[in-house]
Amino acid sequence: xxxxxxxxxxxxxxxxxxxxxxxxxxxxxxxxxxxxxxxxxxxxxxxxxxxxxxxxxxxxxxxxxxxxxxxxxxxxxxxxxxxxxxxxxxxxxxxxxxxxxxxxxxxxxxxxxxxxxxxxxxxxxxxxxxxxxxxxxxxxxxxxxxxxxxxxxxxxxxxxxxxxxxxxxxxxxxxxxxxxxxxxxxxxxxxxxxxxxxxxxxxxxxxxxxxxxxxxxxxxxxxxxxxxxxxxxxxxxxxxxxxxxxxxxxxxxxxxxxxxxxxxxxxxxxxxxxxxxxxxxxxxxxxxxxxxxxxxxxxx
Amino acid sequence: xxxxxxxxxxxxxxxxxxxxxxxxxxxxxxxxxxxxxxxxxxxxxxxxxxxxxxxxxxxxxxxxxxxxxxxxxxxxxxxxxxxxxxxxxxxx
Amino acid sequence: xxxxxxxxxxxxxxxxxxxxxxxxxxxxxxxxxxxxxxxxxxxxxxxxxxxxxxxxxxxxxxxxxxxxxxxxxxxxxxxxxxxxxxxxxxxxxxxxxxxxxxxxxxxxxxxxxxxxxxxxxxxxxxxxxxxxxxxxxxxxxxxxxxxxxxxxxxxxxxxxxxxxxxxxxxxxxxxxxxxxxxxxxxxxxxxxxxxxxxxxxxxxxxxxxxxxxxxxxxxxxxxxxxxxxxxxxxxxxxxxxxxxxxxxxxxxxxxxxxxxxxxxxxxxxxxxxxxxxxxxxxxxxxxxxxxxxxxxxxxxxxxxxxxxxxxxxxxxxxxxxxxxxxxxxxxxxxxxxxxxxxxxxxxxxxxxxxxxxxxxxxxxxxxxxxxxxxxxxxxxxxxxxxxxx
Numbered sequence: 203x204x205x206x207x208x209x210x211x212x213x214x215x216x217x218x219x220x221x222x223x224x225x226x227x228x229x230x231x232x233x234x235x236x237x238x239x240x241x242x243x244x245x246x247x248x249x250x251x252x253x254x255x256x257x258x259x260x261x262x263x264x265x266x267x268x269x270x271x272x273x274x275x276x277x278x279x280x281x282x283x284x285x286x287x288x289x290x291x292x293x294x295x296x297x298x299x300x301x302x303x304x305x306x307x308x309x310x311x312x313x314x315x316x317x318x319x320x321x322x323x324x325x326x327x328x329x330x331x332x333x334x335x336x337x338x339x340x341x342x343x344x345x346x347x348x349x350x351x352x353x354x355x356x357x358x359x360x361x362x363x364x365x366x367x368x369x370x371x372x373x374x375x376x377x378x379x380x381x382x383x384x385x386x387x388x389x390x391x392x393x394x395x396x397x398x399x400x401x402x403x404x405x406x407x408x409x410x411x412x413x414x415x416x417x418x419x420x421x422x423x424x425x426x427x428x429x430x431x432x433x434x435x436x437x438x439x440x441x442x443x444x445x446x447x448x449x450x451x452x453x454x455x456x457x458x459x460x461x462x463x464x465x466x467x468x469x470x471x472x473x474x475x476x477x478x479x480x481x482x483x484x485x486x487x488x489x490x491x492x493x494x495x496x497x498x499x500x501x502x
Numbered sequence: 503x504x505x506x507x508x509x510x511x512x513x514x515x516x517x518x519x520x521x522x523x524x525x526x527x528x529x530x531x532x533x534x535x536x537x538x539x540x541x542x543x544x545x546x547x548x549x550x551x552x553x554x555x556x557x558x559x560x561x562x563x564x565x566x567x568x569x570x571x572x573x574x575x576x577x578x579x580x581x582x583x584x585x586x587x588x589x590x591x592x593x594x
Numbered sequence: 595x596x597x598x599x600x601x602x603x604x605x606x607x608x609x610x611x612x613x614x615x616x617x618x619x620x621x622x623x624x625x626x627x628x629x630x631x632x633x634x635x636x637x638x639x640x641x642x643x644x645x646x647x648x649x650x651x652x653x654x655x656x657x658x659x660x661x662x663x664x665x666x667x668x669x670x671x672x673x674x675x676x677x678x679x680x681x682x683x684x685x686x687x688x689x690x691x692x693x694x695x696x697x698x699x700x701x702x703x704x705x706x707x708x709x710x711x712x713x714x715x716x717x718x719x720x721x722x723x724x725x726x727x728x729x730x731x732x733x734x735x736x737x738x739x740x741x742x743x744x745x746x747x748x749x750x751x752x753x754x755x756x757x758x759x760x761x762x763x764x765x766x767x768x769x770x771x772x773x774x775x776x777x778x779x780x781x782x783x784x785x786x787x788x789x790x791x792x793x794x795x796x797x798x799x800x801x802x803x804x805x806x807x808x809x810x811x812x813x814x815x816x817x818x819x820x821x822x823x824x825x826x827x828x829x830x831x832x833x834x835x836x837x838x839x840x841x842x843x844x845x846x847x848x849x850x851x852x853x854x855x856x857x858x859x860x861x862x863x864x865x866x867x868x869x870x871x872x873x874x875x876x877x878x879x880x881x882x883x884x885x886x887x888x889x890x891x892x893x894x895x896x897x898x899x900x901x902x903x904x905x906x907x908x909x910x911x912x913x914x915x916x917x918x919x920x921x922x923x924x925x926x927x928x929x930x931x932x933x934x935x936x937x938x939x940x941x942x943x944x945x946x947x948x949x950x951x952x953x954x955x956x957x958x959x960x961x962x963x964x965x966x967x968x969x970x971x972x973x974x975x976x977x978x979x980x981x982x983x
Contacts, residue, residue: 226527226581227593236840243532248579266825282829287822290831291665292695298662302669303822305653306626310823331658400576439535489647497647
């Protein structure tokens with residue numbers, strides 16, 4: 203009986219009974235029956251979902267072919283709020299799930315939306331192998347420098363010196379330089395933007411989704427409830443002001459110099475945009491060479 | 503010599519600055535302040551009133567200065583504000 | 595529905611159990627295998643890597659570890675294909691989280707475990723049967739799965755098709771529990787013509803988007819399925835979810851969901867049970883066994899009968915869900931039970947529990963690495979016979 207109640211409650215509009223306009227142009231893209239979302243005030247994840255919605259509109263893909271896969275964590279909840287076929291899988295394993303989806307049906311446009319801990323720590327092995335194979339997926343990694351959902355533990359991307367719940371005296375470990383890592387394992391498109399750079403983010407997402415091959419976008423986002431609060435950096439708005447002053451867009455940016463330190467300037471921009479045959483292209487070409495006319499090209 | 507006489511061809515009308523109408527969905531706002539901070543013309547300020555969740559939504563103070571750039575729409579994490587061009591209906 | 599002839603290698607073959615498993619998968623319509631090499635199961639994927647380019651729509655990918663393999667197949671299932679992964683003991687332990695995910699999201703897929711000596715790295719090239727409880731209870735939380743156990747390459751071929759059919763019928767991950775002996779023994783396998791093989795198609799919904807609820811069950815407690823790309827725009831999550839697939843964090847939804855996941859198999863169990871009985875009606879002692887051990891047990895039964903003890907054989911084909919009522923019936927009729935398995939007691943505990951004290955239950959087990967000594971089984975038969983009288 204309570205399931206019926208829940209369904210009935212859900213069918214009411216979240217803004218019913220309120221005065222003023224109650225529809226936003228992006229509402230068709232969102233699961234409005236699950237709004238408002240769980241992300242904190244001034245969190246950067248909502249901004250990225252907004253840019254993603256705009257990027258999909260610009261790309262013009264039929265939304266029936268778009269699939270969003272995410273892992274576990276704050277960013278992992280993105281899959282639950284976008285109105286496309288979406289999958290909320292286990293921690294760190296969004297990329298192999300996306301690999302299976304894409305290889306079984308190459309017509310799908312598969313986007314992995316997940317956090318830094320999910321993609322590069324527990325999911326690190328899958329990240330580097332999918333990039334190596336150049337599977338045609340787009341990975342959008344929202345980097346807030348900690349494991350936010352579980353209360354703010356140190357992550358593989360946490361800058362040196364940051365204070366978090368499992369590094370209460372400051373982080374002494376060395377963090378990953380995500381663009382450097384992505385480039386070295388063979389990603390064909392690597393970019394880093396912050397939550398402030400909304401136009402750049404949107405254009406990067408358009409370029410990444412249209413590009414065949416493994417594309418990686420790192421989005422540096424504020425985590426006001428945990429990361430910024432522990433480092434006493436204010437809230438998300440203060441952090442965006444910090445990004446404004448301290449992020450440097452370089453035209454010929456090299457990933458090797460793209461380390462992030464707690465109080466230094468940060469390099470953003472598009473680092474890599476190259477061509478490489480995707481996994482399926484390489485497979486089909488190779489089998490056609492070796493097996494001749496007996497081989498029927500794999501299309502799904 | 504006035505600059506206009508050197509233009510070829512003469513007498514074309516100057517391009518018009520676009521203008522946008524702003525729609526704020528106040529009940530969705532979580533008071534982050536991004537739109538207020540980053541509007542290039544300072545059209546918005548923090549309202550004195552609260553919405554049902556206890557946040558201060560933005561308030562339009564300089565409506566005539568909005569140029570429909572769409573930055574507020576893009577940077578809002580809550581999908582709570584957007585602009586549109588009143589004659590063409592374009593939403594950036 | 596009949597099998598797709600493009601995947602069926604009709605004819606009489608002399609192949610081992612691993613190859614037969616691969617052929618069975620292809621005959622059942624499996625077109626995606628993500629694997630990772632591990633002895634003694636590697637031959638299944640080696641065969642599939644060779645066959646896949648020649649079968650329309652089939653793709654093989656060797657993933658970077660078993661964790662990736664076990665979830666890549668679930669991605670392929672949600673894109674519309676039938677998928678399988680293959681592993682042995684150590685890899686099976688790694689896959690446990692994703693077996694739980696498949697049970698929770700009700701993803702139909704097949705996990706093949708070619709058991710070897712354990713625990714840990716154990717005996718890679720020698721048989722064992724010590725993963726049977728892990729197949730049932732390995733992942734965290736409450737869920738039910740189906741597990742099958744073949745005892746010959748021919749049966750491996752037939753049961754692999756059955757495994758796919760059961761997984762589609764009940765939208766559940768199916769564990770295919772072979773052992774190294776059956777996997778590596780070469781025997782004659784007859785693959786019939788494609789139109790003689792019955793294959794259960796995926797139960798896709800016919801409802802249009804908007805009306806279809808992905809986790810609303812039909813009468814047999816199994817919901818209809820959809821696939822990504824068909825325009826349904828639905829959400830699938832490993833979190834506790836309601837009929838729409840949306841996460842719902844409250845005890846009522848948890849109760850309703852877990853109740854259904856568990857009862858989906860428990861209430862349909864009478865249709866799923868499968869076992870073979872030989873000489874059980876007049877027997878005083880019944881050997882309950884499965885897999886390669888059943889072939890040794892047949893020999894032991896002959897010797898025991900010559901000694902004058904009336905022994906029967908109950909060979910489990912479907913090990914989970916366990917046929918408790920049949921064991922209880924045999925025990926109530928005063929038959930002593932001997933459980934012969936290549937471990938220190940796994941299915942033995944199920945048999946013991948099902949007998950409910952009505953009859954003595956004796957374990958004929960050992961640590962694995964080789965099939966049973968026939969004399970050991972005969973000794974246990976005699977012991978059970980004495981207990982009985």
